[in-house]
Amino acid sequence: MFDIIWKGIIIGICVSAPMGPIGVLCIQRTLNRGKYYGIATGLGATASDLLYAIVTGYGMSFVVDFLQLHKFAIQIAGSILVLAFGFYLSRSNPVRQLSKTSEAKESYMQDFVTSFALTVTNPVIIFLFMALYARFSFIAASTQFGQAVIGFSSILVGACIWWFFLTSIVNVFRNKFNVRGLRWVNIITGSIIMIIAVIGVIMTLAGDEFIH
Secondary structure (H helix, E strand, O other), X not given: OHHHHHHXXXXXXXXXXXXXXXXXXXXXXXXXXXXXXXXXXXXXXXXXXXXXXXXXXXXXXXXXXXHHHHHHHHHHHHHHHHHHHHHHHHHOOHHHHHHHHHHOOOHHHHHHHHHHHHHHOOOOHHHHHHHHHHHHOOOOOOOOHHHHHHHHHHHHHHHHHHHHHHHHHHHXXXXXXXXXXXXXXXXXXXXXXXXXHHHHHHHHHHOOOOOO
């Protein structure tokens, strides 16, 4: 039992830790609006990753066939969505964001949903899950339901550990930024996300995989 727990936690961290557009977005939102907005962003990505973790464990052959058939279109569409979001972010006004933070109670959910939407458009993450499952001899279709629940829950815990760690570290530096500094954070963050999106398109056209 302990074996499947620690393996799940490690897999959750390994899937969440790569600093792609969601990681950059999490940092930006933490700096702009605070730790809990960054956590909401991370949890949105975690929800998407958990969905793909379950699909990988129980529908591996079907999913692989579907992705192989539609991978090009899915990756291009996902990269375009990330590119558009990066452009929007680079043009956003931190003063307006800060005022919205005090007015809109639903902004946590908005951050969660946008993060989920950006992550779920990159189903190639399934291939990373497949590699990690094989490496750690993790969940398979024959795994008992109770063990599978514990395993998937452990992945969730591992991902949450990473996002809480990242936002806590970034939040330490939050007070060192004024509004002008936050504006530059938005520009730089949006630019990085757009660059990542362009790289994603190039890698897709070159036939390589692109993980968030």
